[in-house]
Amino acid sequence: MEQIGMFPLFYFPEIGTAWIMGITGTIHILASHTSVGAALLFAFLAHKAYKEDRPELYEYMKKYGMFLLIFSYVVGSITGPGIWYTATAASPRGISALIHNFVWVWATEWVFFVFEVVGVFALVYFINKIDRKTHLKLTYAFALASVGTLFLIIGIISFMMWPGNDAFYQTGSVSDAFFGLTTFPHLFLRIGFMILMSGVIGLIIASSLGDKELKNELIRKMGITSFIGGFITVICFMWYMTTIPENAKILLSIYMPDIMTTKVVLVVLFSTYFAIAVLKPNFINRPFAIVMLFVIAIFGLWPGEKLRESIRKPYVVGQYVYSNQIMGRDVPGKNIKNEVEIIEKHGLLKVNPWIPDRLKTITPENKLEVGELLTKIACSNCHSLETTGKYRPLLKNFVGQDKEMIKTFMQYSLATGAIPYMPKISLPEEEFDAIAQWIESQLPKEK
Numbered sequence: 001m002e003q004i005g006m007f008p009l010f011y012f013p014e015i016g017t018a019w020i021m022g023i024t025g026t027i028h029i030l031a032s033h034t035s036v037g038a039a040l041l042f043a044f045l046a047h048k049a050y051k052e053d054r055p056e057l058y059e060y061m062k063k064y065g066m067f068l069l070i071f072s073y074v075v076g077s078i079t080g081p082g083i084w085y086t087a088t089a090a091s092p093r094g095i096s097a098l099i100h101n102f103v104w105v106w107a108t109e110w111v112f113f114v115f116e117v118v119g120v121f122a123l124v125y126f127i128n129k130i131d132r133k134t135h136l137k138l139t140y141a142f143a144l145a146s147v148g149t150l151f152l153i154i155g156i157i158s159f160m161m162w163p164g165n166d167a168f169y170q171t172g173s174v175s176d177a178f179f180g181l182t183t184f185p186h187l188f189l190r191i192g193f194m195i196l197m198s199g200v201i202g203l204i205i206a207s208s209l210g211d212k213e214l215k216n217e218l219i220r221k222m223g224i225t226s227f228i229g230g231f232i233t234v235i236c237f238m239w240y241m242t243t244i245p246e247n248a249k250i251l252l253s254i255y256m257p258d259i260m261t262t263k264v265v266l267v268v269l270f271s272t273y274f275a276i277a278v279l280k281p282n283f284i285n286r287p288f289a290i291v292m293l294f295v296i297a298i299f300g301l302w303p304g305e306k307l308r309e310s311i312r313k314p315y316v317v318g319q320y321v322y323s324n325q326i327m328g329r330d331v332p333g334k335n336i337k338n339e340v341e342i343i344e345k346h347g348l349l350k351v352n353p354w355i356p357d358r359l360k361t362i363t364p365e366n367k368l369e370v371g372e373l374l375t376k377i378a379c380s381n382c383h384s385l386e387t388t389g390k391y392r393p394l395l396k397n398f399v400g401q402d403k404e405m406i407k408t409f410m411q412y413s414l415a416t417g418a419i420p421y422m423p424k425i426s427l428p429e430e431e432f433d434a435i436a437q438w439i440e441s442q443l444p445k446e447k
Helices: 017-052 056-090 092-125 132-161 167-171 174-178 183-206 212-241 246-279 286-311 340-346 367-379 403-415 429-442
Strands: 315-317
Touching (some): 017 056, 056 092, 092 132, 167 174, 183 286
């Protein structure tokens, strides 16, 4: 009998599988975005210090660099492997697809990253120890390495949304995968936010300076830097939204009312903060700047990352790997077969090699256990399965329904593919029945 290439199930209670990866990724992105934005800011400050003969700017760069070493390169170096661990556990076939498509791109990115790490140490250490022109060249090289790292990673991350053209599915080519419709708008969107973050971090460093005149000057500059970054972010976000696939646009239309309300509030809040920095620099102190960093991280970065993850559904990579790890279409260029047809023919219990033998046949004694296992395999990458689940709790959608109502909905939504953000998986009647019975058994009972 045909088998599908599934991996053992990983499920994180209460939160759900994929959201662990998303939380780790958001922390990592905060650190990495700061590092790339700071690299561009360093190049600007070093150029200004060299051309205008302003040694005090080097001291500011040194303070900023020490913060960067700890915040971006220590936190980033810890959470980077954390993403690999959580992604491999939560979405092994998704990460496998990325590796099989981009292994040499990732290897190249690591070369840039090593240069970047060595560069930031050298950049800080050699301030006032080598001639300024050589140091300026070093800051330029550091900025180029950081942007190079970003460009390579963005090509990979953009492919997670979709390749952007159908040629990839036939050729399996790295270039067809890398240069999609979303790649460049996504790149400039990230650069804008990185510039914004470099200004936000810069405000923390500037607000701690003792020289009042220099402090106010740099606070103004960091406010302007953040304004520029924010403007680029907003414009490129709108550009990016025009390049996403149809299923993402459908989801976006659902989220759009809340998005617009939230975005308007955030734009007003952040603009006010940056305007205060430019017009009234004396009002910016270190505690205020630190609080605003966390406000921007929590209410600016996390919703954006959550939105990107959400509108990609039902896929996790390339519009062919479903979020529950099942291959949703043929990809001849990668010798990948559509597994939906295999599951429809034989059932998920029979073709998943990790199903225990005692559960491959449904009996009255094991039906609830089978139903729980099938629900976790099919649903847990997007939903938490407990009544107290934090992210997209599945059970709350079925409160007040009986088994037959639940099964009917499952057959409609999954078997027909009628809901564009849910995977199309047609299971045998008895497997749908087991899922529905387990879900019904978990619902709160009416008193």
